[in-house]
Structure formats: C-alpha cells, structure tokens
Amino acid sequence: MTKTFRIGLDLGGTAIKGGVLLDNESVHEASCESPKDYQECLGALENLAQSLAINAGASSVDICTLGLAAPGAVNQSDGVVTDSPNLQFLDNQPLREDLANRLSWPVTLENDASAAALGEANFGAGKNHPSFLLVTLGTGIGGGVVLNHKLWSGSGGLAGEFGHMRANHDRPCNCGSLGCVEAGLSSPQLLKWAQDEGSSATSLPALSKAAEEGDSLAISIFQRAGAYFGEALAQVALILDLRVFLLGGGGAPILPHLKEAALQSIADRTLGRIPSDFVLEQATCGNRAGWLGAALCAD
Numbered sequence: 001m002t003k004t005f006r007i008g009l010d011l012g013g014t015a016i017k018g019g020v021l022l023d024n025e026s027v028h029e030a031s032c033e034s035p036k037d038y039q040e041c042l043g044a045l046e047n048l049a050q051s052l053a054i055n056a057g058a059s060s061v062d063i064c065t066l067g068l069a070a071p072g073a074v075n076q077s078d079g080v081v082t083d084s085p086n087l088q089f090l091d092n093q094p095l096r097e098d099l100a101n102r103l104s105w106p107v108t109l110e111n112d113a114s115a116a117a118l119g120e121a122n123f124g125a126g127k128n129h130p131s132f133l134l135v136t137l138g139t140g141i142g143g144g145v146v147l148n149h150k151l152w153s154g155s156g157g158l159a160g161e162f163g164h165m166r167a168n169h170d171r172p173c174n175c176g177s178l179g180c181v182e183a184g185l186s187s188p189q190l191l192k193w194a195q196d197e198g199s200s201a202t203s204l205p206a207l208s209k210a211a212e213e214g215d216s217l218a219i220s221i222f223q224r225a226g227a228y229f230g231e232a233l234a235q236v237a238l239i240l241d242l243r244v245f246l247l248g249g250g251g252a253p254i255l256p257h258l259k260e261a262a263l264q265s266i267a268d269r270t271l272g273r274i275p276s277d278f279v280l281e282q283a284t285c286g287n288r289a290g291w292l293g294a295a296l297c298a299d
C-alpha cells in the first residue's frame, strides 16, 4: 500500500532541523548545519530531505511531500521569502520552486514561527488551547497565530510577525524600522541592554542565573523587559481577544523572570481585564516545533 511521508524542515540561523511524519506520528528526525549562501542552502535542504525520506523507510512507490519553515516574511503565492532580516541570502529567491524542482516533490513554504505555532497546536502546549499566539524568542523574535485550532497565516503569510510590531523604544531593527519588539527584546538585545546598564553577564542564561541569585540589576532588567513584552502582547489581545500566549525558542526559559510583569502589563492595557484572565506559558515542543508544523503544512 502506498504511504504518504510528510517531511518537515526548519531552516534556522545555526541549524536545519528536520523530521518525518507518517500518519501524524514522528518516525525519524535529523539535522545539519546551516548553509552560508543560497546555492549551499538548496543543496543542504535537498540532501537532508532525501536522507530523511530514505531513513524513514520511504520507497519509490510511496508519496513524499515537503513542508519548509523559513525565517522572515513569506509570500505564499510565489513561494518566496521576501525579507529575512537574519538570513538575508534567502531574500526574493524562488525558494519553493527551486526546491520542488530538485526533489520532484510538492513543496509548501511557511514562516518558521507560524510553523512552530502549528507544531505546538498539535503536539505541544497548544493542544489544550483552541486559539493562541506563539512568540519565539531567539536571535530574532517571531510569532505564529492559531485560531480555532488552525494556523492563521494571513492574506499571504505575514500574520504573526510579532517581532516587528512597535515597542516603546527607538532602537534600530535589522528589518530597517525603528523600535521593533525584536530590537529591544531578542536574546542578544536583552543581553546588550543588561550590559549597557552595567551587568557582567555574558549570556542570557547567565543573566537569568543572576536574577535567580537575587541580583537586583538582572531582576530589574527582566521586570522592565516583561512590561515591554506585555505591552506588545496587549496590542495582540486587543485585536484578536486572545487569552493564551506561549513563549518558545531558545530564550523561552527566561519566561519565569518576565511573567508577572508581562501579565500585569497586558491587563493594564486591555480594558478591565485582570492578569489571571491570561495564560502565559512556555511552549513544550522545543526546537522540534518548527519541523513538526512544517510537516503538517506539507500537501
């Protein structure tokens, strides 16, 4: 009997993570290093996809489909990443078409944080919540919106770009705008903020540890960052009346330091709501969320 192998790839700044779903069960996973240019990128994606299919047991009579999660603004009708601030070699390349030609499989392209939101909705912390926003905190900040159990990509793939919403500062962002959430709260920016105020922490986990040990500067930075984070989440809550916010990505473990200030800040700006009206919790799929969601997007 012909089987359908849905392969998901998550193209990130340091690694490409991938896996295979068969009847919505993960049957194989693998990863490789991130490429440095576009041609290398196509080769790496092709090789990883093919080795995943082979190692999952796909034969020549089986059907393989691929979902690719990529960072940046995705134009789904053209299958192109139009603006990837943190992986600029992708910009305006015919990514979906080039990959489909190499593999001879149907290829679907999705924004990486949107894919991660779909992964969390089906396999992780989103399973118990019909509607939520996932925010991914790492080198950049992404977001994905799930409404009534379905991914909302918007008119063409731009939905959920939480990292480029306006925050209450004027620092320049890699996207070219001023004052984006990402320019203040991404992992490197948060660390820089702390260092500018005199912290000796050299990584976000170190800043987190300092806060746990009672360092007043680290605690203060996280409280203020939490308030900014909550202000931005409140804008989302006001438009969509979402009550559930999940934090994923490598920076997610700092959530306990941000949570109280963020919840208070959301409530302060949402017309009589109180902090306990909202759920703010860590995502649970870790770095598997992107490929899981990408595979679910595969035709």
Ligand SMILES: [Zn+2]
Residues within 6 Å of the ligand: 163, 164, 173, 174, 175, 176, 177, 180, 182, 183
């Ligand atoms: Zn921006």
